[in-house]
Amino acid sequence: MHYRSREVEQVVQKIAYDCDVLVIGGGIVGLSTAYAITRAAPGTRVTVLEKEQGPARHQTGRNSGVVHSGIYYRPGSLKARYAVRGAAEMVKFCTEYGIDHAVTGKLIVATERAELPRLHALVQRGRENGIPVRELGPAQIAEYEPEVRGLAAIHVGTTGICDFVAVARQLAESSGAEIRYGANVLRIDRRPSLGVAVRTGDGAVVRARVLVNCAGLHCDEVARLTGDDPGMRIVPFRGEYYTLARPELVHGLVYPVPDPAFPFLGVHLTRGIDRSVHIGPNAVPALAREGYGWGTVRPRELGATLAWPGSWRIARQHWRYGAGELRRSVSKGAFTQAVRRLLPAVTEDDLRPAAAGVRAQAVLRDGTLVDDFLIREGARAVHVLNAPSPAATASLPIGREVARRALAALADT
Template identity: 80%
Template structure:
């Protein structure tokens, strides 16, 4: 039998991949883990390009992986950041209804939060002003367990902890081919290196469906990338926002709408909107990768999304192309803002799994095949939930190896 290079290969060095590697080393000390990341460092895509919010779990269907893992993960993330000196703050947040038509949905979130075990407080206009004097709304709920942190720093720390426990992290290692045998999985990287392992974990984020197909598995979905565009308040106007302020979300979409986020650096990010990206790593309109775009356009689910939600999409597109339209969306929450108060900030891309019928996958999606675990849908709140997600993925791959049970992370 050909010698194996390690026990588990993890493809993807974002926060979920690093959390998985860390969880494996804690659950089964001595298990040889290698992380393959195509970029020159960790957390270069979804993990490092978001608003840094530690989500409470209030939005998600009771009993779903998102609801369970986000609520648990929020507490664990705060504890992890505190133990490892990573900048963070538990700020709480407001979810604000600005129109009467939103009030039933706001009350529904109160009930959902309580079902998910999340403390919420209902507020009237005067109480909104106690938290956010410049925000206007008819009613709101306050969620005390929401916070902010530096998820890129968390991913880097998880990588270091995994390495200290014996794991190997290889940057600049783009996976080109995957081969499977009854007793092993083999991966060839772009530089020709071949690595063999007993099992493989696919945490490739924006490319997870492609990695699944490289392994010979049908993921049953496709990643359709959505770019989230942000502005930030000019420093002289940052005092308009004290913490986190969200609109009432549309339940038909996994996007939370344009919101206000005071980050750990004191700056205030505003966004994101959600528009189709023209490449999987398409952080600007001018970033176009024809082969990737053609794949998205050829996928039946993409057209079914467009037909079903064209009105919503048209509004998002308008806010992308018009700063004035974006400002108008912000002014629903923060009336004193003007277009001159907003400056462009770096965008992110959401790796959204879409089914062939056009359904946007609403929960985390983890699947298995012989010797492989695929993480196929892990957009926000995956960063918040990364520690419990990592343990769940580790549990599954270690069961495949017969290597024992996963202990809790600290």
């Protein structure tokens, strides 16, 4: 058993902690973690630091707004378990707080014969994950989506849509945590026997017993600021979207059959809560962590991406796939051609540019794209190092898991 010296114990007792748990990141995962901590351990003082002037300004607020069923994910993985559980919990949470949502179901459509084996594999995977799946032929596809063409499809009934920004705001309000916006983290001083001190851009210092890193696009940088080696790097991929000028062409949610070699789902059609139809995203390298357009370049961040060996290994292994994505990024005609595989009636004039998003993709040194949620622990710290889609869907169970680890670390202090 480890005993602290009397001198150290006296110092610890004199420290005026500003909170028990300090969460860095005000996206849906960070706010869900704060919510889960205060639910599991009432009286725990939680502070959330968010560098933007409001919640959910990045991945949470820049996606398709889809509540995923969990059909894509390897049985037994965190993604599979948390997405299936999280989808049901998200619907319940939205119902309880009056947040716009709908359980619409979706189609996954095969447009080429080569995709049929992968479509059948998804049927099996869905059943293994406990998800109701209905197989459809061409005539049945038309019953759901008259303008969509395909050789075969599956209908996934538990998929839905919601306003994830509103969910994040409600989590912030209901958590009882202190939320500090405009608080950009510059420095972290962690001493395992004394706690964690975080300095923000305005010169403030926040002292806590335990730190939780939910910094999304910057999570690996925050981990290194604490002195922990995350063993990965965030490589940002931008997803570009269009809005459909003729939304009547699409009734609900329509997805292609994804390539299992990549953690991206392909260009899909999504009728959102506001009734507009989004088309996208593609997946192209971003030139900054928050590079929402080709004109946003941050040399330090780009240099860090290029210096990571895994980035070059991805490029060598998947250059053909990447070249296609880049072509669709710079050519609206090429993007339209990809959409026409599912929706033949669409024209270039039907596509109107919409806001892009950036996916925080964890990449290992050997070039492996991390395909599951990744949570690691250090002394007095819990790091969420990979939480892309379906993290918004799964945010409530993810938050509980991170909260469990944070409270265990708190109990050890």
